Amino acid sequence: MAQIKLQNIAHSYNANAKDKKYALKPFDMTWVDGGRYAILGPSGCGKSTMLNIMSGIVTPSEGRLLFDGVDVTEKTTSERNIAQVFQFPVIYGTMTVHDNLAFPLVCRGYDKSFIKAKVSEVAEALSLESFLTQSARKLTADQKQLISLGRGLVRDNVAAVLMDEPLTVIDPDLKFRLRRKLKEINQKYKSTLIYVTHDQNEAMTFAENIIVMDDGEIVQIGSPAELFDRPKTTFVGYFIGAPAMNFFGCEAINSNVINFNGTEIATTTDLSGVKNKDLKLGIRSEYIQFSDSIGENTILASIQSVDDWGNHKLVTADFDGNIIKIKVKRETEVPTDKVFLTLPAQHCCIYNNEILL
Amino acid sequence: MNFKHKYMFLLPGLLVLLGILIFPIGFTVRLSLSSWDSFFPGLDFIGLENYVRLFTDDARFWESFQRLSFLSITTVFLQYILGFSLALMVWKDIVFQRFFRVLFLIPMMTTPVIMTVIWKTVFHESLGPVNDFFSLFGMTPLWLSSEGLSKVTVIIVEVWQWTPFMFLLLLAGLLSLPKEPFLAASIDGAGPIRKFVYVTFPLMAPISIGAIIIRLIEASKIMDTVYVLTSGGPGTSSETSSFYIFIKGLREFQFGYSAALSLTYLIIMIISLTVIAKMLVKLMIRS
Numbered sequence: 001m002a003q004i005k006l007q008n009i010a011h012s013y014n015a016n017a018k019d020k021k022y023a024l025k026p027f028d029m030t031w032v033d034g035g036r037y038a039i040l041g042p043s044g045c046g047k048s049t050m051l052n053i054m055s056g057i058v059t060p061s062e063g064r065l066l067f068d069g070v071d072v073t074e075k076t077t078s079e080r081n082i083a084q085v086f087q088f089p090v091i092y093g094t095m096t097v098h099d100n101l102a103f104p105l106v107c108r109g110y111d112k113s114f115i116k117a118k119v120s121e122v123a124e125a126l127s128l129e130s131f132l133t134q135s136a137r138k139l140t141a142d143q144k145q146l147i148s149l150g151r152g153l154v155r156d157n158v159a160a161v162l163m164d165e166p167l168t169v170i171d172p173d174l175k176f177r178l179r180r181k182l183k184e185i186n187q188k189y190k191s192t193l194i195y196v197t198h199d200q201n202e203a204m205t206f207a208e209n210i211i212v213m214d215d216g217e218i219v220q221i222g223s224p225a226e227l228f229d230r231p232k233t234t235f236v237g238y239f240i241g242a243p244a245m246n247f248f249g250c251e252a253i254n255s256n257v258i259n260f261n262g263t264e265i266a267t268t269t270d271l272s273g274v275k276n277k278d279l280k281l282g283i284r285s286e287y288i289q290f291s292d293s294i295g296e297n298t299i300l301a302s303i304q305s306v307d308d309w310g311n312h313k314l315v316t317a318d319f320d321g322n323i324i325k326i327k328v329k330r331e332t333e334v335p336t337d338k339v340f341l342t343l344p345a346q347h348c349c350i351y352n353n354e355i356l357l
Numbered sequence: 358m359n360f361k362h363k364y365m366f367l368l369p370g371l372l373v374l375l376g377i378l379i380f381p382i383g384f385t386v387r388l389s390l391s392s393w394d395s396f397f398p399g400l401d402f403i404g405l406e407n408y409v410r411l412f413t414d415d416a417r418f419w420e421s422f423q424r425l426s427f428l429s430i431t432t433v434f435l436q437y438i439l440g441f442s443l444a445l446m447v448w449k450d451i452v453f454q455r456f457f458r459v460l461f462l463i464p465m466m467t468t469p470v471i472m473t474v475i476w477k478t479v480f481h482e483s484l485g486p487v488n489d490f491f492s493l494f495g496m497t498p499l500w501l502s503s504e505g506l507s508k509v510t511v512i513i514v515e516v517w518q519w520t521p522f523m524f525l526l527l528l529a530g531l532l533s534l535p536k537e538p539f540l541a542a543s544i545d546g547a548g549p550i551r552k553f554v555y556v557t558f559p560l561m562a563p564i565s566i567g568a569i570i571i572r573l574i575e576a577s578k579i580m581d582t583v584y585v586l587t588s589g590g591p592g593t594s595s596e597t598s599s600f601y602i603f604i605k606g607l608r609e610f611q612f613g614y615s616a617a618l619s620l621t622y623l624i625i626m627i628i629s630l631t632v633i634a635k636m637l638v639k640l641m642i643r644s
Contacts, residue, residue, distance in 0.1 A: 057540055077543045090541040092555045103555075107546035151545055 002068040002159040004031040004054060004192065009063035011049055023049045025217040026062060031160065034190040036183070038207035040197060042239070046216040047196045051162050054194070055084045067159050083152020085163040089144030093137040097128055100136045101150045108155075122150045125188060126181065142174040146181070153189060160192035167202060179206050200240050204228075212236050228284070229347070234354045237282050243314065243325045245284055247351070251277040258350065261320045263299050267348040269357050280351040285314070285325040287347035290332065291340035298342045306334050317341065388616035395610035407617035417593060418601055418618060422625070425597040428508065429576035432515040437569055439516065440523030445557075448531045458528070465521035473585040476514045477501070480586075504594040507587045511595055514582050519575070523568055530564030531557075562641040570634055577626055598622050 010026040024046040031037060039047040052058040053065065056077035065073045072080050092100050099106075101119045110118075123129040126146045131139060136147055145166055152161045163182075167175045179202065186193050197203050203210050204224040212220045212227065212235075220232040231237035237245030250258040250265070255272040258265050260281055267281075291298050301317035301324055308330075315326040315334055319341075326341065328334065350357045392403045411418060447457045464472070479485050480500035488497050500510045538556045547555065580599045583589055589596035589604070596604075602622065606615030 055540075055544065077540070078546045082544065084541070084544050086537040086541065088535070088537060090538050092559070094555060094559050103547070104545040107548070107551060148541070151541075 002157075003033045004160060005029075005066040006053075007064040007066065009053060009060050009065065011053060011058060011060045011062070015061035022216045024053070024060075027218050029218070031192055031194065034186075034192055036186045036193050036206065036208045037211060038195045038197060038203035038209075039211045039213060040200060040203040040239075041213035042198060045213040047213050048164055050213070051084075051164055051194065051196050054160065055082050055162050056080050081155065081157060081159050083155065083158045083161045085145065085148045085152065085161065085166045087165045087168050089141055089148050089169070091136040091144050091147050093135075095136055096132065097123070097134055097136050097139070097147060098132040100147050101128075101154055104151050104155050118154045122153045125153070125185060126150050142170045142178055145170065145178065149182075149185070153185065153191070158191060160194055163193065163195045165197055166195070175202070182206065212239065214239075230349060230356060231282065232356050234280060234282065234351055237349070241284060243285055243327075245282045246288070246324055248281045248322045250279050250281040250350075252279060260299070261322060265297050265343055265348060266345045267350055268346050269348070269350045271350065271357065274352055274357065276352050280354070282349040282351055283343050283347055285327040287344055288324065288326045289342045289344070290326075290328065291342045294340060295342065297345055298340050300338055301341050302338055303335060385616045385620060388613055389620050391613040393613040403613070407614050408621070410614065411617055411621060417596075418598070420593065421596045421598045421601040422622075424508070424595070425577060425579070425599075428511060428515070428579060428597060429573055432512050432519070433569060433572045433576050435512070435516045436520045436523045436572060437565070439520045441527050441565075443520070443524045444528040444531055448528060461524050462521045464518050465525070469518055470581050470585055472518060473514055473582050476510075476517075477586050480510050501587055502591050504591060507591060507595040511579075511582055511586060514586060515576065515579065518582070519572065523572060526568040526571070527561065527564065530561050534560050566634065566637045566641060569637060570630065573630060573633065
C-alpha cells in the first residue's frame with residue numbers, strides 16, 4: 001500500500017497538436033493510503049483517463065505520478081504493483097477459480113505454500129472458497145467480478161485497487177451486496193480503493209470521499225454529505241441528488257440577505273464582499289418545508305403537480321415563474337392550490353458565477 | 358386476413374432452391390441407383406449395386422480418401438500455425454505493418470490453377486530452380502514423380518496458396534478482441550507466453566474453430582492443385598477423392614457409379630466434419 005500523489009498531472013490525446021485539447025486538465029491530488037474514493041462524473045469527463053494514468057495504461061502528457069514518493073510516471077503497469085478491476089469481469093476462462101486467484105502470484109514466482117495460503121485467505125474474504133475447484137467460466141457475473149478483485153488482493157502491498165465502473169454488468173440487488181463486500185475488503189486489507197462511476201448512488205454509498213469531475217477537471221472533492229449539502233458549483237448541485245438542486249436567480253441586498261423575486265431570504269453566507277448582483281440561490285428539495293403561514297424565509301407558491309415516488313412525494317410548485325421541487329414524506333398532506341414554503345437559511349447556498357460563496 | 362399471396366413472394370426463392378440444390382441432390386441419388394455410363398446411357402434401376410461395388414471392390418476410393426484426410430488435415434494444420442503466427446506478427450504495431458498485411462495476402466489474390474502451373478515449373482525436377490539449389494549439395498529430389506515427395510509438393514503449394522485466407526480470418530479475430538483481458542494480464546504480471554496461452558489463444562478459440570472448419574471444407578475439395586501438379590501421380594500416390602470421382606465420372610463416364618461415390622463422399626464428409634467440429638470445441642473451448 002502506498003500514498004499516491006499526482007503532481008500537476010494532465011493528459012491530452014493530441015499533445016503535440018497546436019490546438020491541443022485536454023482530456024484531463026492539470027491538477028494536483030494526493031490519495032491517502034487506505035482511503036475509499038469514488039471518481040464521479042458524466043461520460044467523457046476524464047475519470048477513466050485519470051484511472052488509466054494511475055494504473056499505467058496511459059502515460060500522462062504532463063506532470064508526475066508518485067507512489068510513496070517514488071516517481072512511477074514512466075513505469076509499466078506490471079512494475080507499479082497496482083490492481084485494476086474493469087467494467088466487464090476479466091477472468092482466465094481456461095483456469096479454475098483457485099488458479100485465477102493464484103495467477104498474479106504464479107507470474108511473480110512465489111512458492112506454492114505461500115500461494116495456497118494467500119488464495120485461501122482471499123477466497124474466504126470474498127466468499128469464493130466453495131468455488132475454488134470450479135472452472136471460473138461457469139460462475140455468475142458478480143462472482144467473476146469478485147475473482148477480478150481477488151487477483152488484486154492476493155498480492156502483498158498493492159498500491160491501490162482501481163475499479164472502472166465494476167458493477168455495470170451486475171444485477172441491482174447484487175450490486176448492493178458487492179458494494180458492501182468492497183467496504184469490508186477495504187476495512188480488512190486497508191487497501192486504497194478507487195472506484196470510477198457515473199452513478200451517484202454507487203459513489204455515495206461506497207466512498208468516504210468523492211471526486212466530482214466535469215470536462216476534464218476536478219470540480220469538488222468531499223464526503224457524500226458535503227457534496228449534498230454544500231455543492232461547490234451549480235454543476236455539482238445539478239449532478240448530485242435526485243431531483244437536482246433547485247436553482248433560482250437572485251441578488252444580494254446586504255451582508256446575508258438576498259432578494260428572491262421580491263422576497264427577502266436570509267442566508268448564512270457572508271455576502272458583504274460580493275459585487276456581482278446577479279447571483280443564484282441553490283436549495284435542495286429535501287430541505288424546503290411546508291408552512292402554515294407567512295414568516296421569515298417563506299414564499300407563497302402555487303402547486304403544479306404531485307408525483308408519488310414510493311417512499312416520498314415530489315411536489316412541483318411555481319413561484320412567479322420559478323419552478324420549485326419539494327420532496328416531502330409520503331404521508332404529508334399536500335395542499336391543492338397555494339402553499340407556504342420555508343427555505344431554511346442554513347440550507348440556502350448562494351452561487352456567484354456558478355461557484356459557491 | 359388472408360395471407361395466401363405470401364406464397365407468391367416465396368416462389369422465386371423456392372424455385373431457385375429447387376433448381377440448384379434439391380433437384381441436383383435428388384437426381385444424383387437416383388443416378389447412383391443406375392448403371393448409366395458411356396456404353397449404356399439411361400436411367401435404369403440396378404438397386405444398391407454401385408454401393409456394394411464401392412464398399413467391397415474399390416480399394417482405390419478408400420485409399421484416395423485416406424490420402425485426402427492426410428493432405429487436408431496436414432495442410433490446414435500448417436496453414437493455421439503459419440496464419441496465426443503471421444497474424445500475431447502484424448497485429449501489434451510494427452514497422453511497415455500495412456505493407457506486411459497486404460504482402461501476406463498476395464497468394465490468395467492469385468489464380469490457383471495458374472499459380473500451380475508456376476509451382477510445377479519451380480519444382481520441375483530437371484529445369485526447376487528448386488532442384489538447381491539442391492544440386493549444389495548433390496541432391497535432385499523428385500518433387501513430382503516420387504510417391505512421398507509428390508504429396509509434400511501438393512502440401513507446400515496448398516499451404517502457400519491458402520495460408521493468407523487463414524491469416525485474414527485470424528487477424529480479423531485478433532483485431533476484434535477486447536483490450537481489457539490483455540491489460541488485466543499485464544497488471545497480473547504475465548509475460549508474452551503466458552498472455553498467449555491464457556488470454557490470446559482461449560479468446561481466439563471460437564474464431565480459430567470457424568477458420569479451421571471453413572478451411573477443412575475447402576481443403577477436402579482439393580482438386581485443381583493435384584490435377585495440374587501431379588495428375589494424381591505417380592500412379593495414384595497423390596490422388597484425392599474428388600480427383601478420383603472426377604476420373605470415374607468425367608474421364609471414364611461411369612455416371613451412375615461416380616454419383617454413388619459422390620453421395621458416399623458427401624455423407625462421410627458431413628459426419629467427419631461434424632465430429633471434428635465437436636472435437637475442436639471440446640479441445641479448444643471446453644478444456
